[in-house]
Amino acid sequence: MPELPEVETIVQGLSKVIIGKEIMEIIIREEKIIAYPSSSDFRKQLINKKIIGIRRRGKYILIMIEDELTLVIHLRMTGKLFIKPSDLTFDKHSHIIFRLDNAIDLRFNNVRKFGRMYLVDDNSWERAGGLDKLGPEPLDDDFTLGDFHKMLRKRKSNIKGLLLNQSFLAGLGNIYVDEALFRAGILPFRRTDTLKNREIERLYKGIRNVLKMGIKYGGTSFRDYRNARGEKGSFQEKLLVYQREGKECPVCGEEIVKEKVAGRGTHFCPHCQK
DNA sequence: CGAGGTACCTGACAGC
């Protein structure tokens, strides 16, 4: 479900509420969500510990716990992480509940049960479900056009598939890839080694701009996504091609097309994108 | 290495 801007919005929302709080109780209603370690070790190591920080890496949420532990959470599809005053009524899909010391719950809700949690030692991330294999952060200041150029030069696959690959670049998903490619004027099935310098530059800027805009508008909510307070984002109102099949291209007026590329539903303008 | 398919799950929606 969530991509970089949605995860960033959730992290920003949670940081105001959970930092400095102690975990009093953990209610595990779906064991399989805890991927590492065992659910009993997971509970044992977290109980009565204080949350000292939270940050994002790609689409992963990293919650820093005292005693040099990191709770790593990936929401996958339909995952939500939100805060709520503690009570005993649990939504059908709230699988893990962290009860904090101010009578606030941090709840992990995930209709499709694809999301996973990992509890690892700080900076020891090889057990954290691929976190150690991520590519660069696209919004980092030290991720430059030159870096992007160098990374692309070694590749030959279609550009959409490559941008979805988290070990190539961290944080993009199906929505933001389609939007970035539209803004760059590049067809999603173009071979990476055919991209011209000026196209690579437009793509670099397109990726960064669309991610920044996504964060500014609090993410994209067209079905499940909600922030840490249960509110929708509004970037769905700014989408130019995603979920706009059959509608007019905002630039040329031609019809937006949807096809399967890299195994995913892919939206593009056959006139504006070359 | 890359491409393509399947699997993991549940729910919404279209069509009959």
Added chain:
DNA sequence: TGCTGTCAGGTACCTC
């Protein structure tokens, strides 16, 4: 009303 098929913001794993 209800059945069936398809699709969904993600990723791991398998085969060729």
